[in-house]
Amino acid sequence: MKKAAAIDIAAVSKIYGSTTAVDNISLKVAAGTYCCLLGPSGCGKTSTLRMIAGHESVSSGDILLGNTNITDLPPAARGTAMMFQSYALFPHLDLIENVAFSLKMKGVDKATRQAKAMDMLILMQLEAYASRKPAQLSGGQQQRVALARALITDPEALLLDEPLSALDPFLKIRMRAELKKLQTSLGITFVHVTHSQEEAMALADLIVVMNNGRIEQAAPPRTLFEAPATAFVARFMGDHNVISGRATQVSEKSATISVAAGGDFVATGVAELNTPVDIAIRTDRVRIGQSDTPGLGFTGSVTNVEYRGATVKLMLSGAGVEDFTAILSDAAYFANPVKVGEAVSLCWNSADAIVLGN
Numbered sequence: 001m002k003k004a005a006a007i008d009i010a011a012v013s014k015i016y017g018s019t020t021a022v023d024n025i026s027l028k029v030a031a032g033t034y035c036c037l038l039g040p041s042g043c044g045k046t047s048t049l050r051m052i053a054g055h056e057s058v059s060s061g062d063i064l065l066g067n068t069n070i071t072d073l074p075p076a077a078r079g080t081a082m083m084f085q086s087y088a089l090f091p092h093l094d095l096i097e098n099v100a101f102s103l104k105m106k107g108v109d110k111a112t113r114q115a116k117a118m119d120m121l122i123l124m125q126l127e128a129y130a131s132r133k134p135a136q137l138s139g140g141q142q143q144r145v146a147l148a149r150a151l152i153t154d155p156e157a158l159l160l161d162e163p164l165s166a167l168d169p170f171l172k173i174r175m176r177a178e179l180k181k182l183q184t185s186l187g188i189t190f191v192h193v194t195h196s197q198e199e200a201m202a203l204a205d206l207i208v209v210m211n212n213g214r215i216e217q218a219a220p221p222r223t224l225f226e227a228p229a230t231a232f233v234a235r236f237m238g239d240h241n242v243i244s245g246r247a248t249q250v251s252e253k254s255a256t257i258s259v260a261a262g263g264d265f266v267a268t269g270v271a272e273l274n275t276p277v278d279i280a281i282r283t284d285r286v287r288i289g290q291s292d293t294p295g296l297g298f299t300g301s302v303t304n305v306e307y308r309g310a311t312v313k314l315m316l317s318g319a320g321v322e323d324f325t326a327i328l329s330d331a332a333y334f335a336n337p338v339k340v341g342e343a344v345s346l347c348w349n350s351a352d353a354i355v356l357g358n
């Protein structure tokens with residue numbers, strides 16, 4: 001296997017006619033990183049991946065793999081390999097021929113390419129199926145064939161476009177673990193496109209959240225979850241209450257925001273006085289009880305109660321906030337169960353409310 005290579009995306013844009021799909025993004029992915037490009041439909045993830053692969057031209061900017069500028073190289077000369085969402089297997093070829101295909105295109109002799117394809121099938125634990133056609137395999141097995149086919153070229157970076165989307169939920173979680181194991185054992189750079197924050201959190205060393213062709217935040221999963229940079233990231237990652245207001249009091253370390261027709265909330269972070277500010281409050285850090293400190297709590301009316309087993313999700317409205325979510329442990333909830341329509345006071349610690357950037 002080749003060694004892993006870093007990917008450097010420098011001021012890259014992709015423009016289709018009047019649509020700017022990717023808007024001047026810059027990103028460095030260190031060698032050997034499992035990177036997930038995460039975002040809603042149409043945010044530019046696939047276009048970015050296809051530009052790294054060379055299946056789409058770059059409108060402006062440069063892409064480097066290791067020390068090589070690959071911007072204008074054809075896909076097969078880049079040192080990258082792509083695994084497609086639909087796997088793109090050839091239905092009329094058996095697994096050996098499917099996996100060996102790119103070596104055949106490169107003119108590698110039959111015995112060598114078949115031996116290499118068999119090695120790849122062994123790596124994917126598919127050797128028993130070598131003479132089957134793709135239709136005679138399960139979804140998870142087909143995915144492994146697609147991986148074997150991408151890896152046979154010894155890429156320095158593997159690019160995966162929604163690799164788990166064709167699988168049922170049970171298999172998705174199993175194959176997710178296998179992908180992670182594979183990346184760890186190969187040690188090469190993976191760039192994986194997904195719209196599932198759960199998938200990205202489970203797999204990635206580096207999550208790149210995209211929105212409208214731009215990068216909102218690129219950070220390790222825990223940083224992204226604990227310190228979302230923007231309201232978009234906080235909402236997309238979930239488990240945060242995002243509240244919008246105006247900064248009515250600021251200090252070096254915290255800001256008080258006032259919500260229109262509602263209460264005041266104090267959050268940790270820097271804000272500019274008299275400007276619109278969004279804050280995020282962790283849903284799992286909210287407790288039932290009156291706050292001792294002004295701005296670190298509020299009273300609302302319960303609009304919904306959802307039992308989730310280990311936790312209970314309360315939805316409330318009040319103090320100018322339409323939807324406020326509190327995730328309580330089952331023990332905390334059942335010690336004092338509340339019902340829809342009841343007024344409940346909630347509180348939290350100052351560290352669990354943070355100021356978000358724009």
Ligand SMILES: Nc1ncnc2c1ncn2[C@@H]1O[C@H](COP(=O)(O)OP(=O)(O)OP(=O)(O)O)[C@@H](O)[C@H]1O
Nearest residue numbers: 016019020021040041042043044045046047048195
């Ligand atoms: N070949 C194309 N011609 C014109 N517009 C395109 C083309 N490919 C993508 N787009 C547009 O570029 C934008 C970004 O598309 P892209 O496929 O990169 O997004 P995405 O985040 O991968 O979305 P999805 O999750 O739905 O695949 C979208 O507005 C899309 O309609």
